[in-house]
Amino acid sequence: MPELLLELFSEEIPARFQKKASDDLKKLVTDALVDNGLSYESAASFATPRRLALTVTGLPAASPDTREEKKGPRVGAPQQAIDGFLRGAGLSSIDEARIEADPKKGEFYVAIIEKPGRPATDILKSILPQAITSFPWPKSQRWGDGSLNWVRPLRAITATFGTENDEPEVIGFEVDGLASGNTTFGHRFMSPDAIRVRRFDDYVQALAKARVVLDPLRRQQIIKTDAEHLAFARGLSVIADQGLLEEVAGLVEFPVVLMGEFDPDFLNLPEEVIIATIRANQKCFCLRDNVTGRLAPNFIITANIEAEDGGAVITAGNAKVIRARLSDALFFYRTDLATKLEARVDKLRESVFHARLGSQYERVARIEKLAAEIAPLVGADPADASRAAHLCKADLSAGMVGEFPELQGLMGRYYASAQGEKPEIAEAIEMHYKPLGPSDAVPTSPVSIAVALADKLDTLTGFWSIDEKPTGSRDPYALRRAALGVIRIIVDNELTLLLSSIMQDSVKSVFETWDQQNRVFYYFSEDELFENAEGSFSWDRAKYAPPYFGVLKENYESGDFPDEAFAVKPVPIPPFENTVRQLLAFLHDRLKVMLRDQGARFDLVDAVISEGSDDVLEIARRVNALSELLGTESGQSLLAGYRRGANILAAEEKKDKTTYSGRIDSKLLALDEELSLAEAVAETSSNVSTHVSDNDYAGAIAALARLRAPVDAFFDKVLVNDPDPDTRTNRLNLLAHLRDTMHLVADFSKVEG
Structure with a gap:
């Protein structure tokens, strides 16, 4: 069957655009083919710095009638x-x-x-120009006198269509004065001449002869393999960097891997600084000595040409630039070390965190207070946690962090260590930013945990207080990441924390900051704003009041708050409790996502979470225990018994217009099966309560599992709706007791399947 070959040849496409561009090209064309009645067997797209290519196989010669x-x-x-x-x-x-x-x-x-069907060539002549003119580049512009918006000047269009045995036909069309054809070009320097192509197979071979490796994954493999071989020959290993590998593969059409050297004296710099400098400025890989495990004074560069001198000039040129960049980094490092971190804290006054949440200095004050509060809950020294929080953002004003923002925290750790701070304080300065993603490491030392939680909770409560919440795919302040960070720190470190109380204190700290800055709205309840019915304002009452009314301070000088200093008006902002409740619900949502990614079922998470559940570790443990129970035959049988009893209760409670939860009268337990169930439920309820209070959810689940046999026997032998009303009521109360006992672990009514 016929196949389509399309190539868009241009000036250099930025590496960061290439992957999406090749995917977009495939989607635009294949969607249009299907919309026009042309099915296909397969499609593949490719990108190099100078071209986007697409092949579509198994196309019919015409669309069907x-x-x-x-x-x-x-x-x-x-x-x-x-x-x-x-x-x-x-x-x-x-x-x-x-x-x-x-x-x-x-x-x-x-x-x-x-x-009647249309010839495929006619359809292609229509859809290919449309795909090009509607191409969704993230950034593009018009070039020269043309009207086409493209990321870089488009130089040639190759479009052929035909079967394997026939001479392919050129799909003739024109875009912005550029006519399609069957000609492309090879490597810019090593084979710049025009190349006539027919179909995809000989196109790939022709490009290879012209020093162009079309497949980006193949270019990545060449770079990785050649770099590892060069390193191995020197007793070194390449420091893996998948992001850099993908970027470099997008910078070259014919990768040639070379190794260079830099002055070993620069190894006195922190290795992260060396790696960041060489990576950011020269797109080179760093290497590590296999014997010492330390960074080696070498780098791997990927050239785009086979030089006659073996790459000596290329390597020397890059080494020269790297030396200059490392010299700059060394200057920043020495200059930064000359200033104490403590002296940098005051400079944070000049750095705005958010217009409505104050400066970084004010934020640090909040984090410092909250970290000291969290510290004893996680086994940390409050003084150490407070000190680490006090210094945690100090490196933001350092020259090195200004040059490489990704080193924030890490440089603070180096500077703190060099300036005599305790190791646990220095570690917390780096680790308080973590985790930065779902696979990133979490802080594990108590001081680091306290500061990291304080930092993230301040971010969350601060933005929730000003009603800046994530919406859909929009999350400009990375609040989802902060919430996931809080959850992972707690769960991975097996911490039992009541978040509601901590978040309430965090919100209060936000309002205290606003008080000090005399410029923002305070939110209070009406009763707490005023001393009496005449409306005399009381600051003592209002200071920590729940937000509901807004108080805008017009003047602030002495620290007193006279009535005339305020303009009071209603503001539609929820009270403290609502803010914390909404934030807790947001944390629940992120916990569901995390547990789902780990294989847990959404319905099980819903079953163990109630509105006020603020012990994240408890929720995670309950989900795991419940999942284990329901994965067994006994668990499924118990769930079936629960549902049967719950359905009977729901129907009878609706009919009787009452709720059954009264005391069971043992004198009315006439049958052995109901007596056995009553005794089992009473014993299980006590055992489950004990296990839950001890955070032993595996034990609680095991206790529930022992109810299976008496529950099965009860429903096999006992008629719940007995003709005798007292017996009926007693049996319904027994089922209510069974339901309530199972709800000590989870709300089984929310379990699906």
Whole structure:
């Protein structure tokens, strides 16, 4: 069957755009093919710095003929309706329509519209220019006198179509004065001449001869393998960097891997600084000595040409630039070390965190206070946690962090260590930013945990207080990441924390910051704003009041708050409790996502989470224990018994307009099976309560599992709706006791399946 070859040849496409561009090209063309009735077997797209290429195989020579029946108005309908039907169906006379009968609606007209298929070449001539002119580049512009928006100047279009055995046909069209053809070009320097191509197979071979490796994954493999071979020969290993590998593969069409050296004296710099400098400025890989494990004074560069001198000039040029960049980094490092971190803290006043949440200095004050509060809860020294929080953002004003923002925290750790801070304080300065993603390491030392939690909770409560929440795919302040960070720190370190109380204190700290800055709205309840019915304002009452009314301070000088200093007006902002409750619900959502990614079922998470559940570790443990129970035959049988009992209760409670939860009368337990169930439920309820209070959810689940046999026996032998009303009520109370006992672990009514 015929295949399509399309290549868009241009000036250098930025590496960061190439992957998406190749995917977009495939989607645009294949979607258009399908929309026009052309099915296909497979499609593949590729990108190099100078070209986007697409091959589509298994295309038919033409789209199929189509036959459509279009229902029209009833016979005898007004002429206006009939005329509209004729225009829509493309008929010249109503006599060309067929009349069909419907038993209910009577006779009506039907038009048979038959359309012959179109040659695939005609369809391609239409859709390919549209794909090019509508291409969704993240950034593009018009070049020269043309009207086409493209990321870089488009130089040639190759478009051929044909079977394997026939000479392919050029799909002729024109875009912005550029005509399509069957000619492309090789490597810019090593083989710049025009190349005539026919179909995809010989296109790939022709490019390879012209020093172009079309497949980006193949270029990555060449770079990786050649770099590892060069390193191995020197007793070194390449420091893996998948992001850099993908970027470098997007910078070259014919990768040539070389190794260079830099002055070993620069190894006195922190290795992260060396790696960041060489990576950012020269797109080179760093290497590590296999014997010492330390960074080696070497680098791997990927050239785009086979030089006659073996790459000596290229390597020397890059080494020269790297030396200059490392010299700059060394200057920054020494200059930064000359200033104490403590002295840098005050400079944070000049750095705005958020216009409505104050400066970084104010934020640090909040984190410092909250970290000291969290510290004893996680086994940390409050003084150490407070000190680490006090210094945690100090390196933001350092020259090195200004040059490489990705080193924030890490440089603070180096500077703190060099300036005599405790190791745990220095570590916390780096680790308080973590985790930065789902696979990133979490802090594990107590001081680091306290500061990291304080930092993330301040971010969350601060933005929730000003109603800046994530919406859809929009999350400009990375609040989802902060929430996931809080959850992972707690779960991975097996911490039992009541987040509601901590978050309430965090919100109060936000309001205290606003108090000090005398410029923002305070949010209070009406009762707490005023001393009495006459409306005399009371700051003592309002200071930590729940947000509801806004108080805008117009003047602030002495620290006193006279009535005339305020303008009071209603503001539609929820109180403290609502803010914390909404934030807790957000944390629940992120926990669900995390547990789902780990294989847990959404319904099980819902079953163990209630609105006020603020112990994240407890939720995770309950989910795991419940999942284990329901994965067994006993668990499924117990769930079936629960549902049977719950359904009976729901029906009878609705009918009787009451709720059954009263005390069980042992004298009315006439049958052995109901007596056995009552004794089992009583014992299980006590055991489950003990296990839950000890955070032993595996034990609680095991206790529940022992209810299976008495529950099965009860439903096999006992009639719940006994004719005797007292017996019936007693048995319904027994089922209510069973339900409540199982709810000590989870709300089984939310479990699906």
